[in-house]
Amino acid sequence: MANDPDAIPFEVREYLEAQQRKRLLRFIACGSVDDGKSSLIGRLLYDAKTLFEDHLETLQRESRRAGSTGDALDFARLLDGLTAEREQGITIDVAYRFFATEKRKFIVADTPGHEQYTRNMVTGASTADAALILVDARKGLLTQTRRHSFIVSLLGIRDVALAINKMDLVDYSERRFAEIRDEYLEFARHIGIGNVACLPISAINGDNVVDRSARTAWYHGPTLLEYLESVEVDEDRMQRIPFRLPVQWVNRANADFRGFAGLIASGALRLGDPVRVGPAGTQSAVTRILDGDRDVPVAVAGQSVTVCLRDEVDVSRGDVLSHPDSPPAVADEFEATVVWMHEQPMLRGRSYVMKIATKTVAATVMPLKYKINVNTLERLAATRLEINEIGVCDLELDRSIAFDPYEENRTTGAFILIDRMTHQTVGAGMLRFALRRSQNVHWQALDVNKVARARLKGHEPCVLWFTGLSGAGKSTIANLLEKRLHARGQHTYLLDGDNVRHGLNKDLGFTDADRVENIRRVAEVAKLMVDAGLIVLVSFISPFSSERRMARALFADGEFLEVFVDTPLSVAEGRDVKGLYRKARQGQLRNFTGIDSPYEAPESPEIRVETTAVSAEEAAVVILGELERRGILAGA
């Protein structure tokens, strides 16, 4: 790097040892759009003399040609590495840069200020130890400044530097600086950020970045680099808290070797230590610790190890190893804080894939408690969470997991939510505490059960879930099928969308949230009926795959048969038996499936009926055959 050659220790071994002792600080730059984050980081890299000559030359060339800074260097261009970013002069995604000084090593994440890209800011913040929050001295605190500060505090970042930037545009006014500082300190206190340092900065001129500025003689605090070199790096804390090893992978190298591989999230482990496997609660003791290919007597937080145990206990990916006297909690229902990151809102009743440490489970969103207005910190009642919103909700998992509150452990308390259909990461969250509700309402075990009831009926109970567009022919086919089943002496029930909406679900409309709830209730009713031993026919448009999947998850394997009544939109609309398509086209009906609300066709239904190829009667016969083939009905 373009350092002064004389300043470099020439004895390489000595140098390497010094390097080894250097601490690493990871920090982010965040704040509202255009407040100068990228410019400041660029300036910092430049003033700290960490730029290569060829990069500098490129910067000079580009600044002259396309920069926004006239003759001066446009430092933001060092960070904004994507073509679209340089064209628009904004940051879209996080840039990670690496630099070192005599005292420390740094990884900085320069994040976008634009609200649209908040998810990328969250990405950068999740791995940071400290945050540099920028404010434009002319504009003061903006909504994004507060949103970013709030996210920083939620993620547990304790040290914040407020860089009051563009001081050159307010004549380096101490009064203006103090105004913004006081307002921010007040806000920071409310959101629980303890350590705030405020610095008067001009990224363009380099005031108080690396060199102390003569233009702010009234300021006696540290320069930005001094701050970064001295802010506390709290890596020891992770070693002091209880031991957690989320198991990533089971290493079965040979018949004699069974090791559990993972990154130690916290605490320390030594040979002979007793361990507990969560959530099961089984115990054993450590017989080997492998750090790579070396046997070691002890390992600590931050190391990737492979651990062997004394007993043949059942351990698989997703389990958490701990010490028996300080185990993680075990639960299947939580209160959590969620940051939503996708255009499709988070809906109550919807089921998502949840990844927490190395465990993957299904999580259903229970009532949303509230969302938070990031400006006023008010708690607002809400039924859904839109993109970039932050809220608190209950989550119900399909099984119990071992966890810690995020406040206590960043690894075993953090999770992401993944959409089941698109596989996008749609939310990020932090577990607050377990809800004891499920433990209080005990499940009533009954002696006469599903198997016993089904035996009387002479068939296997199941649900046939008919999905398809309005007018596709679901009800017609379901009706014909039920008649045939009835004629054979089978016990059936048909749940029809229109009919259920007149009674059980008459309080629900057609918004996305109501559609989810509609399906949830019907699925639960169908489940009770299957439990009663019936063959249940459900005829519902059920346009979203995630709800159909949620319904499917309620049933045992082989009990849920998805029947896709496949009719092209043009054909269904052409039939328009109920005149609904016409109304929808005229705008008299809103949220109509196929017109202004999507229909997500099943990817692999158990049964698919193309109504353009077979008649309704033929379809019923085909389904009957399929039920025989699957052993649900005895052959005729």
Place this chain on the structure above:
Amino acid sequence: MSILPRSSSTHFSMHHLTHLQRLEAESIHVMREVVAETENPVMLYSIGKDSSVMLHLARKAFHPAPLPFPLLHVDTTWKFREMYAMRDQVAREPGIELRVYRNPEAIELGINPFTHGSAVHTDVWKTQGLRRALDEFGFDAAFGGARRDEEKSRAKERIFSFRTAQHHWDPKNQRPELWNLYNARKHRGESFRVFPLSNWTELDVWQYIHLENIPIVSLYLAAERPVVERDGALIVVDDDRMPLAAGERPQLRRVRFRTLGCYPLTGAVESDADTLPAVIREMLLARTSERQGRLIDQDSASSMEKKKQEGYF
């Protein structure tokens, strides 16, 4: 904060992990996640220093088991001879399955950097070659040794970098990647490029090679080599396929490489650093970036981003 455990760890004195130990642990964690969550992973092995580090880390990650994935070398037939020798040696080691792929289209058309230029050469041999190899073998995750400190658009890339079924990277719409929770879910045909060395710097790589005694090709160390100058770059004439201008004679100069690729496209630097410590010392004094020696990156200002979007590593 919670109460300290009553177990033995209360009496435990702090162990400071070094910077390199942390990087090593992070890379190993990434590799294990891929093996746990994808069906058919592969490690791209280019014989360079980053690949060597990556392979070393992979051995540690899965020890004592053999590597749970094969290595893939997407060959262009224009690498340095010493690189091929090293590759073949690695392939003979126990527990290593190494596959070599040469794009048949490139072979058929006889694509080379002299007749077709660096852009076409790189596109057909490397970008198209890699895409075809991944498709043919059905790999759904490919490890690459790229680092974020190499280049501006790399600095923007996720550790788990999602690719469409057409191998496209959409830099404006990357999946959020929080903490160390990687989302490896995808539909059939889609895939991931995974970069376990994302947070390593060039200096970290050299220090680690030094500390762990990792074998590397000697091209990284200075020696007398036959050199011609092309567009200001020092090109080592590695075999007799290199066309020389009338009267042009390779000169012996003391050079080494900071990065390795196809020999006609990789610029050497004049250097006396013939040991690892000397290389590290030289790095500390370096005033230019390692990519400066790569002719392919200079085709246009945003060439790397464009190539990446098309499926280049």
